[in-house]
Amino acid sequence: MPASQPLNVTAFIDRQPLSAFQVSIVVLCFLIVAVDGFDTAAIGFIAPAIRAEWQLTPAQLAPLFGAGLGGLMVGAFLFGPLADRFGRKGVLVLSVLFFGAASLASAWSQDLWMLVLLRFLTGLGLGGAMPNAITLTSEFCPEKRRSFLVTTMFCGFTLGSAFGGLASAGLIDAFGWRSVLVAGGVMPLVLAALLLWLLPESVRYLVLAGKQRERIVATLQKIAPQADLRDATFVVGEQRSTSSPVRHLFRPELLRGTLLFWLTFFMSLLVIYLLSSWLPTLLRTAGHSLRTAALVTTMFQVGGTVGAIALGWLMDRINPHYVLASSYSLAALGIAAVGSVASEPVAAGMAVFLAGFCVSGSQVGANALSASFYPTDCRATGVSWANGVGRMGSVVGSVGGATMLSMGLGMPALFALIGVPALVAGLSMFSLGMVRRQRAVERLAV
Structure with a gap:
């Protein structure tokens, strides 16, 4: 493609049929929101066992539920701007690592307030993971299928929550409530390694940031292998701003x-x-x-x-x-x-x-x-x-x-x-x- 004819990457993605590469991105983001759903729901399933072990009243358990919701809210406000500033992939992987590590550490809590703090930190990572998974999925999906693919990806949250209920019942009986938090920590940490290896950065972000042309070409070639992009210049039809x-x-x-x-x-x-x-x-x-x-x-x-x-x-x-x-x-x-x-x-x-x-x-x-x-x-x-x-x-x-x-x-x-x-x-x-x-x-x- 001649350099005199800039290629709009948004329109380019919209014109292409859905590729296996794009499906793999939807699947990876599905897994992100699935482990998100597992960890979000986990505290509800293990709360009765925690109450029995630590002899807590229902009122004493309330901060445990509120901490997770508070972390989700703060994480959403914090990680979105970071993703627009530094890229979707890095912030998304960081969010998954963060809530995985916090969930794993929660398994060794010695008292209620230590667990409350770690559940807040878990919520912090969870609050950043889901919106960025939605954003990245949306930016790789062609417009004519975008809503269906994003909503299908998001169903991972419900299925992850349901799986959390099934898994918790068996894990608590066999190993105690802490094992649920271990599972909720190990799965995101393993997934984060897969994301580092398989998940691409958004080409729209890369073009807008004016970064890594070779990376843009390599990603677009996976969507449309037949396209000749050797001499192409790329645009997204938007101007990048340096303000917040x-x-x-x-x-x-x-x-x-x-x-x-x-x-x-x-x-x-x-x-x-x-x-x-x-x-x-x-x-x-x-x-x-x-x-x-x-x-x-x-x-x-x-x-x-x-x-x-x-x-x-x-x-x-x-x-x-x-x-x-x-x-x-x-x-x-x-x-x-x-x-x-x-x-x-x-x-x-x-x-x-x-x-x-x-x-x-x-x-x-x-x-x-x-x-x-x-x-x-x-x-x-x-x-x-x-x-x-x-x-x-x-x-x-x-x-x-x-x-x-x-x-x-x-x-x-x-x-x-x-x-x-x-x-x-x-x-x-x-x-x-x-x-x-x-x-x-x-x-x-x-």
Whole structure:
């Protein structure tokens, strides 16, 4: 390709059929979020054993759960800007190493507060891993399949959490609760070695940074072996800025979108964590056995996994903003329906599945959409900070259930109230779609 004709790497990747090399990147990022899910869920599975060994009250266990959520929030705010400044691969590998080492060290905790500190550090690494895995996957996927591939990759989190439950049951019985933390530390450390060997750096980042032309050519040749790139010069259609990536989120053309994404993530994760934390208790209040309550609650996770894949497929074919707006709005109806049929196990399971399909599936879709919204120079920061704000919502949801239960509302009114944040998230996505449409019209007019 003549040097006089710069090659836009974004358009180049979009034109190519999906290659085995790109599939391998999706698989590696799938494994990252899977071990992320394992470590995030591990503390919930081992908490009863910790409580029994150290003779703790439920109130004393609360900081243990809060430390992990706090670390996730801080990690999201910290590692996104670092990835935009120094590259996706290095920060991603560092995050995986960090939470693996912290989880492994947690296994040798001598008291509660040592474990709380190490769970915060584990959360710190976890908070950086997931958004950067989303960013890197998005930057290597062709546009026509991007949403589906990103949402499918993200399903690793749910499967990792489920595997954590299965593995924990056997490990705790055989070796004690510390063995779960050992497993949660060893797997990321092994994976980090694979990432160093197999995971490429984002070519969009390399081009924007003006670095390592040979590395760019080698990576693009793995996507399109037939392409002649010997004399090519590369561009991404964007200008690199030397200012802070965080400041970029508030540029005039991004400000409204940033605020709408933050509102969506906050409301979405508030609902998800409120239902995940309190749904078993609410179902027990409705008269179900512990086993039935657990089975019905499981349908929320199952629905979320199916919803993520289905909504990702739809987002590649229909305006993604309106897909998510419709799904979040339907989630509000599904959540409200749980309150009306809470006493009927089958009907409650179906309503919970619908709620999970719509709200959890939409949250995964919102992650994919945020990665496509931001330009390369602040993409990792945009995705990470949206997740960080969302983590604030998760804290509100986790502790807000107790307040709602103390209000003495009936089941229909209680679940209708829980559905309101999902409706707000839907309106936020609809507004973002209108903003993007208006900007497209303005660009066309120019």
